[in-house]
Amino acid sequence: MTDVRTRRLSPPLRRALPWFVAGLLVVTAGLPSAAALGALPTAPTIGYAHPESGDTNATVNLTDAPAFVPNALTANPNSTFSVKLVNSGAYNHTFTLAKVPNVVLNTSWSPSSLDSFFATNGSLANVTVGPGATAYANVTFNASVSGDTFEFVSVVPYQFQAGMYGFLSMAVTGPGLELMENTTDSFAFVPAVLAANASHYPIKLDVLVTNQGSLSHTFTVSPLSNYTLSPANFTSTFATNAPLVSESINSGVGTTAWANFTVRAPGVYQYICTIPSHFANGMTGFLYVGVPPPPSSAPPSTAIVDTWILIGSGVLLGIGVLVAIIAAYTGRFPSKPAGPDGHHP
Ligand SMILES: [Cu+2]
Structure with missing residues (x-):
């Protein structure tokens, strides 16, 4: 059975219909990307650079030394850390913050080893800053990172190896x-x-x-x-x-x-x-x-053994010396007990 409506269309229109449908589909598919190019803002991705007009927690200069100046940063758990990155050099640099806490990356790694570390373990931020440019990185930390340290590096080949790295230390929170x-x-x-x-x-x-x-x-x-x-x-x-x-x-x-x-x-x-x-x-x-304290907090004794054991063994030693002296003068002392027949053997 054929559709009545299609039947009523004139042959030229019937032939054009698939093209209308196809055109409509293409326009619909293109709508979201067209909208994104226009007024729709892209959602900020946590950890990735986007301009920020508010306060930053730190400013780091990326130099051609190559180095991060300063290379030691601190942040608070349960908050967003915002760092301003200023490239004061003539080369590209990156601010790439490791996702894994308390790991010190090895400067003898090759650039590809470093890349594969971040590919495998991820990064909390990975921002490329061009010569003379300024960028921002914003990272939101939860409470569980209290006391942790995260390393940041530049992954531009051989910059990390030449010393372009630093550490972001999280404050220790909670009662001690x-x-x-x-x-x-x-x-x-x-x-x-x-x-x-x-x-x-x-x-x-x-x-x-x-x-x-x-x-x-x-x-x-x-x-x-x-x-x-x-x-x-x-x-x-x-x-x-x-x-x-x-x-x-x-x-x-x-x-x-x-x-x-x-x-x-x-x-x-x-x-x-x-x-x-x-x-x-x-x-x-x-x-x-984290290490065992001395066995006792009582005043330390220089004696290896307890005082009364020392006195006791001194007394016994004295008796032994006395017995030896008497024996030397009187022969056997004390004399051997007589056998059951009353005779000495
Ligand atoms: Cu005092």
Whole structure:
């Protein structure tokens, strides 16, 4: 059965109909792209460059050294980080931010190895900035990246290999691990050993320091792990390596202060009081992070064994010496017990 309407059309129109339909389909298909070219804005892609008139969190210069200046950035979890990228050189550079946290890329990789790393693991931003140009990268981080570090590089061949890389460190958020410390007028921290067990790094520590005396003190933690400070070197050490925290403990019994700081790696960190002469008088302690503290925080004993065992073995040794001396003068001492027949063998 043939369509009635088609039948009523004149032969020329009938022949043209498929072409009308085809033309209509082509126009319909072209509509979305035509609209995109016109008024419809393209949706901003998180992490990719688009001009931004608002505030940026940082400005980074991309130089022909080649280098990022500065190459150390910080950002907050649970927020959008916006960086302004200024190419001050004559070459193209990229700002390519790794998606995988806490990975340090190897500068001995070839350009194609670097490309395949990003192809496999993805990037949070990948912006090419031409000579003299300015671009922006906006990256939204969730709360889970607290304490993480992301590396950024230029993937223009051999720029990363020549040193064009840097690190974006996320602040550590959320409450820290709480520890208690006291300061005394006898220039002591009580206890002089603090221990924090951490399963991941960095770890945030909150130390509540209570003054048990009337003198004022500081609770100052060395940034160097497994490094022993001395009253003679701590000032110069802290001049080049800022303490993790230096909290003033004001005078007065019961005065408290919170020392809140972040430790990035396990180790033993020395803490001191920086008030002149206090450290020299013994005001120091050690913070064990992720490593076992000494077996006991009781005053260390130089004896290998317990005192009473030493005294006991001394007494027994004395008796032995006495028996030996008597035996030397009297023959067998004590004399061997007689056998059952009453005779000595
Ligand atoms: Cu002090």
